[in-house]
Amino acid sequence: MSLNWKEINLILSELDLAGAQIQSVVQSAYDVIILRIRTRAIKTDDCVAKGETKQVLVSLCSGACRIHETFNAVPKSDKPLRFAQFLSSKIVNSWITEVTQLGDNRIVRIDVKRRDSIFKMYIRLWSNAANFIVTDENGIVLDAMRRQPKRGEITGAHLQYGDSIPVNNKKTREYEVRELPGEGSFNKKVDAYYAAQGGTLSLETLREQARRSHEGSLGRINAALERLREKEALFAGAERYKNYGDLILSNIAAIKPGDKWLEISEDGKEIKIELEERTSPAVMAGKYYEQYRKAKKGIADIQREITAGERELLEVTEKLNCLMNETNPLILAKLLKSKGTGVNLSKKEKSRPGLSFKRGDWFLIVGRDANENDELLRRHVKGNDLWLHARDYHGSYVFIKQRQGKSVPLDILLDAGNLAIFYSKGRNAGEGDLFYTSVKYLRRAKDGPKGLVIPIREKNLYVKLDDERLRSLETCRV
Numbered sequence: 319m320s321l322n323w324k325e326i327n328l329i330l331s332e333l334d335l336a337g338a339q340i341q342s343v344v345q346s347a348y349d350v351i352i353l354r355i356r357t358r359a360i361k362t363d364d365c366v367a368k369g370e371t372k373q374v375l376v377s378l379c380s381g382a383c384r385i386h387e388t389f390n391a392v393p394k395s396d397k398p399l400r401f402a403q404f405l406s407s408k409i410v411n412s413w414i415t416e417v418t419q420l421g422d423n424r425i426v427r428i429d430v431k432r433r434d435s436i437f438k439m440y441i442r443l444w445s446n447a448a449n450f451i452v453t454d455e456n457g458i459v460l461d462a463m464r465r466q467p468k469r470g471e472i473t474g475a476h477l478q479y480g481d482s483i484p485v486n487n488k489k490t491r492e493y494e495v496r497e498l499p500g501e502g503s504f505n506k507k508v509d510a511y512y513a514a515q516g517g518t519l520s521l522e523t524l525r526e527q528a529r530r531s532h533e534g535s536l537g538r539i540n541a542a543l544e545r546l547r548e549k550e551a552l553f554a555g556a557e558r559y560k561n562y563g564d565l566i567l568s569n570i571a572a573i574k575p576g577d578k579w580l581e582i583s584e585d586g587k588e589i590k591i592e593l594e595e596r597t598s599p600a601v602m603a604g605k606y607y608e609q610y611r612k613a614k615k616g617i618a619d620i621q622r623e624i625t626a627g628e629r630e631l632l633e634v635t636e637k638l639n640c641l642m643n644e645t646n647p648l649i650l651a652k653l654l655k656s657k658g659t660g661v662n663l664s665k666k667e668k669s670r671p672g673l674s675f676k677r678g679d680w681f682l683i684v685g686r687d688a689n690e691n692d693e694l695l696r697r698h699v700k701g702n703d704l705w706l707h708a709r710d711y712h713g714s715y716v717f718i719k720q721r722q723g724k725s726v727p728l729d730i731l732l733d734a735g736n737l738a739i740f741y742s743k744g745r746n747a748g749e750g751d752l753f754y755t756s757v758k759y760l761r762r763a764k765d766g767p768k769g770l771v772i773p774i775r776e777k778n779l780y781v782k783l784d785d786e787r788l789r790s791l792e793t794c795r796v
Contacts, residue, residue, distance in 0.1 A: 426443065573599045
């Protein structure tokens with residue numbers, strides 16, 4: 319549903335913002351701005367009615383662009399967004415002198431004054447071309463939420479239409495204010511309507527998006543658990559390999575060269591054990607003992623993986639439930655866009671093995687032993703994260719979490735290199751060479767120890783331990 323020009327006029331008349339002060343600006347998402355406004359006090363013969371705080375929502379979302387008062391709690395963005403910072407620097411603490419719609423074109427102009435400066439905010443509520451533009455009093459664009467050079471909506475340009483848009487006298491359709499369900503003002507009805515079913519910011523749409531985004535993860539985890547449980551069932555028979563070895567050795571005299579099977583009876587049961595024609599019974603028994611040892615070791619690893627997988631499945635399910643139970647569409651939209659979940663992130667961070675360091679905007683993780691290295695590789699790093707490891711020494715894996723569109727600075731690489739040497743057997747040497755490459759270029763060693771990987775396309779880095787750097791890193795532990 320798009321608001322028609324008569325509905326916009328009704329919304330503006332109910333808001334009655336002339337004389338109000340803009341106290342703060344929140345940009346909860348790229349295309350959603352909320353102006354927190356304190357309305358003017360009203361004097362009557364009997365008393366002075368205090369002003370009230372209103373939250374005016376401006377949404378430029380396709381299919382849900384609108385302006386109205388919102389009665390939902392407004393979440394803050396996880397990081398400062400450009401346009402919100404611009405508005406905060408220009409219009410916060412300014413006073414609204416006039417609010418009007420330009421003709422019947424669904425463009426709202428808000429004039430504000432701050433000290434000796436006058437600014438004009440143009441909010442264009444067109445579904446496929448919505449924008450929020452701020453100009454000075456002469457119509458020179460200072461900034462726009464969506465910078466569009468072809469329309470002249472970039473800093474320094476003169477806004478082409480300004481206040482000169484004529485009323486459309488050749489209407490092909492008569493518009494009226496529609497009846498919406500609910501009680502209270504038209505602003506309250508519009509806010510409730512959009513929250514329930516109004517396009518991309520409706521609860522129904524956002525919940526469907528949340529459901530789709532988690533279905534893949536749930537399916538992947540369940541499939542992995544199914545494969546692990548099949549392996550667990552297979553390895554659960556590890557004792558039989560030991561029994562096969564014992565039976566071969568105890569019946570070695572009955573085995574003739576070239577036999578393919580050893581068939582014996584034990585406790586009234588017929589047992590058939592496969593042999594290899596060119597392998598002696600003693601060596602064959604040794605092979606079964608080796609299978610037994612691998613199975614015993616493997617089942618412990620598989621059970622740990624099953625436990626971790628079940629924990630991950632529970633976490634994802636809890637995240638989805640948290641999203642599905644959220645009733646504020648603004649908060650739900652923020653959680654989805656920021657890949658948040660409503661789950662306490664500190665709890666997730668505590669579950670990560672190893673040591674974590676935050677240097678500026680870069681995040682480094684150190685696995686201190688084979689178990690931590692393996693767990694980090696399996697569940698806490700991605701293909702484009704950087705991996706470092708001392709070339710000639712056993713020890714830790716160090717990971718630098720990738721930042722989108724950013725190359726790892728040399729200083730951060732040296733931080734990670736110092737950690738890799740410090741937490742390796744080469745610490746006493748005070749220096750050493752390192753492998754480093756992206757995680758996607760690591761290959762697990764077949765039948766190798768836990769956590770052992772072979773790098774391809776690796777590069778070399780020589781590092782000499784820097785005590786001052788290590789002390790500085792210690793203050794960055796998280």
